Amino acid sequence: xxxxxxxxxxxxxxxxxxxxxxxxxxxxxxxxxxxxxxxxxxxxxxxxxxxxxxxxxxxxxxxxxxxxxxxxxxxxxxxxxxxxxxxxxxxxxxxxxxxxxxxxxxxxxxxxxxxxxxxxxxxxxxxxxxxxxxxxxxxxxxxxxxxxxxxxxxxxxxxxxxxxxxxxxxxxxxxxxxxxxxxxxxxxxxxxxxxxxxxxxxxxxxxxxxxxxxxxxxxxxxxxxxxxxxxxxxxxxxxxxxxxxxxxxxx
Numbered sequence: 001x002x003x004x005x006x007x008x009x010x011x012x013x014x015x016x017x018x019x020x021x022x023x024x025x026x027x028x029x030x031x032x033x034x035x036x037x038x039x040x041x042x043x044x045x046x047x048x049x050x051x052x053x054x055x056x057x058x059x060x061x062x063x064x065x066x067x068x069x070x071x072x073x074x075x076x077x078x079x080x081x082x083x084x085x086x087x088x089x090x091x092x093x094x095x096x097x098x099x100x101x102x103x104x105x106x107x108x109x110x111x112x113x114x115x116x117x118x119x120x121x122x123x124x125x126x127x128x129x130x131x132x133x134x135x136x137x138x139x140x141x142x143x144x145x146x147x148x149x150x151x152x153x154x155x156x157x158x159x160x161x162x163x164x165x166x167x168x169x170x171x172x173x174x175x176x177x178x179x180x181x182x183x184x185x186x187x188x189x190x191x192x193x194x195x196x197x198x199x200x201x202x203x204x205x206x207x208x209x210x211x212x213x214x215x216x217x218x219x220x221x222x223x224x225x226x227x228x229x230x231x232x233x234x235x236x237x238x239x240x241x242x243x244x245x246x247x248x249x250x251x
Contacts, residue, residue, distance in 0.1 A: 002031050002096065002150075003076035006084055007063055007170075009039035012048055014085035017198065019052045021086075025093045033075050037066040064162035064169035071156060077109075079156055081149045081170065085198065088116055088148070092194035099150060099192055110158065113151035113177050114190035118144070145170035147196050151177075 004022060008015060015036070025031035034054040038045055041058075049056045057073065059066050071079060078100055103112040145168070159176060166172035 001029065001076055001100065002078045002080055003033040003035060003070075003074035004031055004080045004082060005035050005037060005067065005070045005074070006082050007037045007039070007066060008041060008045050008084050010041045010043045010045060011084035012041070012044040015045060015048050017087050018082060018084055019048070019054065021088055021092075024090075025096070028093055028097075030093050030097055031080075035070045035073060037070045039063070039066065062164055062169075064164045064166065067162045067169065071153065071161060074153065077153050079149075079151050079153055081145075081151075083146050083148075083170075086146055086148060086196060087198040089195045089197050092116065092192075095192050095194040096150060099190070103152065109152045110154045111180075112190070113149065113155055114192045115147040115149055115174065116192045117195045118147055145174060149174065149177075150192065 002025070004025075006015070006018060019034070022031055022034060026034075034052070036045075036049045036054055036056045038049075038056055038058045040060050046056060046058070055073075057066070057070060059069065061069070067081070080096070099112075099114050103109045149170075159173075159180065162169035162173055
């Protein structure tokens, strides 16, 4: 039903919670395939993907081209794009299924796309009024790539997918979808009821967008790594079922 696509480059630590969050979707049959499109990681990203039983496509092509190649390999009629580090709340499987069922019932599959609801961190130190203002401002700007994107494959291909000439192909696609929604007399892109609880990996992604895809910053420093490492457990997602549990050390 749903193919999840995650672009990575040296995101070993951020990828773990995102893959773990997908397990209930795989067990329910909502998620039928997970494709990680990697830009040439030098950390343990490939090891994490392998242990989770997901597919990995490695290429040094620009981000937009990598994402389109994943869509071409997707088996699902629906696509879900997630950034590494994104964690959705427990209701995401039910809400994603509802989005698909409603689109089919209303015969809007060919023009349907949605993003997950943005949520303020519950332990933030910001005053409540600042949190409310931030959420209101975000609503006016439209969804951010870290809110994910669910879109029918038919609509993705019809609108032209991710564009090579965009500085941030994910954000540009969301803006384009917002314009399509506005032209159809809808205020904005449809919002999925489930909320984004966590997001991460933006610093590494900004480095990945630099010319040549070099993940080092101007001072020559690579992605931050913990000296202690990170002990993680992943449930294998192969064939939408739990086939094994493995524990690995990342970092």
